[in-house]
Amino acid sequence: MTKNQSVELILKAAENARGGETFVLKMPLILLNDLFDVMKEIIAPNYNLNPSKIKTKIIGIRPGEKITEYLLTDFELEHVLETNDFFIIPSMFDLSFPKKYRNAKKPKNIKNYFESLKPITKLEIKNMLRDVY
Numbered sequence: 001m002t003k004n005q006s007v008e009l010i011l012k013a014a015e016n017a018r019g020g021e022t023f024v025l026k027m028p029l030i031l032l033n034d035l036f037d038v039m040k041e042i043i044a045p046n047y048n049l050n051p052s053k054i055k056t057k058i059i060g061i062r063p064g065e066k067i068t069e070y071l072l073t074d075f076e077l078e079h080v081l082e083t084n085d086f087f088i089i090p091s092m093f094d095l096s097f098p099k100k101y102r103n104a105k106k107p108k109n110i111k112n113y114f115e116s117l118k119p120i121t122k123l124e125i126k127n128m129l130r131d132v133y
Contacts, residue, residue, distance in 0.1 A: 001025060002128055009086060016083075016101050020091025024071050026084075029117040030125060038125045070114055082107040 001009075005025060013023040036056050044051040061067065072080060072087065081088040081104040088104055107113065120128075 001027060012085060016088070016104075018101070020093060022089040024087040024089065026086055027071070028120040028124070031119045034119065034122050034125055038122050038129060042126065042129055072110075077110050080107065080110060081105060082110070082113075 005027075009023060009025045016023070033056070037051075040051040040054045040056075044054060072089070076089045079090060079092070081090065081101060083101070083104050088101055
């Protein structure tokens with residue numbers, strides 16, 4: 001999540017909040033190897049290093065580590081609402097649930113949304129990181 005995306009989410013959440021809910025930004029899928037390659041390309045010149053000489057050591061999956069990180073739990077998936085930009089997880093402690101949120105609806109097949117995400121390209125990652133570095 002970039003700084004601009006963070007600010008945008010905060011502003012939209014403040015505008016839509018009713019109390020107690022959680023807003024989750026819809027973020028792109030990024031492959032870690034692509035992220036590492038792009039970061040080497042961007043950061044190495046700052047230290048007079050050749051990006052191709054920087055090695056990445058793959059150590060394998062650790063206990064409890066996930067191959068794909070989903071932003072919502074199975075329980076949250078049952079109750080989540082969706083807008084174009086983010087998901088809304090309503091407060092489970094509010095008795096007046098469900099609340100109305102502008103442009104939010106119950107997704108038809110939320111699991112399909114996550115399963116159909118395609119990773120962004122190295123160029124897209126580079127463009128995202130230009131704001132940071």
